Amino acid sequence: MPRSKSKILVTGGAGFIGSEFVRQAVKKGQKIVVLDKLTYAGDIKRLEGIKGKYAFYKTDICQKEKLEAAIKKERPQTIVHFAAETHVDRSIQDALPFIHTNVTGTQNLIDLSRKYKVKKFFHISTDEVYGESRRGKFLETAELKPKNPYSATKAAAELLVHAAIQTYHFPAVIIRPSNNYGPWQYPEKLVPVVILKALKNRKVPVYGIGKQIREWLHVRDCAEAIHFILKKGKVGEIYNIGTYFESENLVTVKRILKLLQKPNRLIEFVADRPGHDFRYSVDCSKIHRLGWKPKIQFAGGIKDTVQWYSAHLNWMEQKLDLLERYWKSVYNEK
Numbered sequence: 001m002p003r004s005k006s007k008i009l010v011t012g013g014a015g016f017i018g019s020e021f022v023r024q025a026v027k028k029g030q031k032i033v034v035l036d037k038l039t040y041a042g043d044i045k046r047l048e049g050i051k052g053k054y055a056f057y058k059t060d061i062c063q064k065e066k067l068e069a070a071i072k073k074e075r076p077q078t079i080v081h082f083a084a085e086t087h088v089d090r091s092i093q094d095a096l097p098f099i100h101t102n103v104t105g106t107q108n109l110i111d112l113s114r115k116y117k118v119k120k121f122f123h124i125s126t127d128e129v130y131g132e133s134r135r136g137k138f139l140e141t142a143e144l145k146p147k148n149p150y151s152a153t154k155a156a157a158e159l160l161v162h163a164a165i166q167t168y169h170f171p172a173v174i175i176r177p178s179n180n181y182g183p184w185q186y187p188e189k190l191v192p193v194v195i196l197k198a199l200k201n202r203k204v205p206v207y208g209i210g211k212q213i214r215e216w217l218h219v220r221d222c223a224e225a226i227h228f229i230l231k232k233g234k235v236g237e238i239y240n241i242g243t244y245f246e247s248e249n250l251v252t253v254k255r256i257l258k259l260l261q262k263p264n265r266l267i268e269f270v271a272d273r274p275g276h277d278f279r280y281s282v283d284c285s286k287i288h289r290l291g292w293k294p295k296i297q298f299a300g301g302i303k304d305t306v307q308w309y310s311a312h313l314n315w316m317e318q319k320l321d322l323l324e325r326y327w328k329s330v331y332n333e334k
């Protein structure tokens with residue numbers, strides 16, 4: 001079968017960031033194959049607006065034979081690898097699914113990309129691989145010091161990609177975005193949890209005293225940056241993506257409550273996450289030099305995000321049963 005020049009296989013394309021990447025790709029006229037296991041965090045509804053404009057495989061990247069069948073059939077030129085178990089709290093409860101998907105799944109993709117001669121492999125990693133920074137910003141050359149099971153598996157995956165680059169001249173690029181926010185995020189992560197709980201007039205849990213600092217990147221900017229790296233990034237290189245906008249979690253929570261016109265008394269301080277990283281912060285001079293900068297300021301981005309979730313409360317409510325069980329296990333909720 002001759003292969004199409006522009007076909008991109010996107011793993012985890014039914015997830016929060018992957019789906020935004022896919023929506024943008026379809027808009028650009030790119031040929032897209034989404035491959036996703038559809039875990040609790042995956043949801044094909046995120047792609048409803050572009051129905052029929054992409055191919056879809058419900059496939060687990062840990063099942064190598066099925067994964068191979070999809071890659072053999074589609075013969076993509078490019079793979080963008082988002083699929084992962086992504087929630088730190090869940091990794092603290094049980095690291096094994098993270099090791100399977102994030103480490104073994106990534107190695108399966110490396111092996112099959114080599115076998116089917118994929119031209120470029122874009123590995124989506126995270127700023128969490130650096131561990132926390134009390135002061136200063138991490139350059140791409142900084143040491144990896146992950147502190148929780150999630151970030152340890154993401155670092156392990158990256159090291160396997162790096163090893164393949166060194167050993168086999170595997171044509172890969174590694175990308176490390178900072179904390180994303182925006183529409184369609186599964187409501188177990190900070191921003192949508194606060195919005196969902198507040199809209200339901202329920203207590204809003206904040207870890208410790210809320211002093212942790214995160215660097216916020218709108219998902220639209222993140223996906224645009226990844227598209228930019230697809231065009232301009234060099235094989236063997238690593239690129240941070242961030243905004244330099246940092247905010248303490250408690251400040252972020254209060255900001256969201258204000259936008260929702262909800263009182264601060266909804267905030268409930270809960271026992272801190274074990275090994276909670278204090279601050280993440282990345283130096284983005286490398287991608288800036290290449291010509292990319294974020295477009296969305298946090299003030300406007302978070303306002304639009306709050307509006308989006310308020311208008312899509314229905315989508316979050318469909319996940320409430322599963323979430324209730326999960327919240328009981330992390331926050332000891334009754």
Ligand SMILES: NC(=O)c1ccc[n+]([C@@H]2O[C@H](COP(=O)([O-])OP(=O)(O)OC[C@H]3O[C@@H](n4cnc5c(N)ncnc54)[C@H](O)[C@@H]3O)[C@@H](O)[C@H]2O)c1
Nearest residue numbers: 012014015016017037038039041042060061083084126180
């Ligand atoms: N969300 C963030 O703030 C952030 C920041 C930096 C990096 N990242 C990275 O970006 C990527 C996407 O993150 P996200 O927030 O969109 O995650 P998400 O949890 O919303 O989506 C993950 C997607 O991967 C799929 N998936 C999980 N296990 C799979 C498997 N075994 N086989 C096939 N598909 C599987 C899920 O069904 C889901 O659709 C991840 O690699 C994550 O580590 C996320």
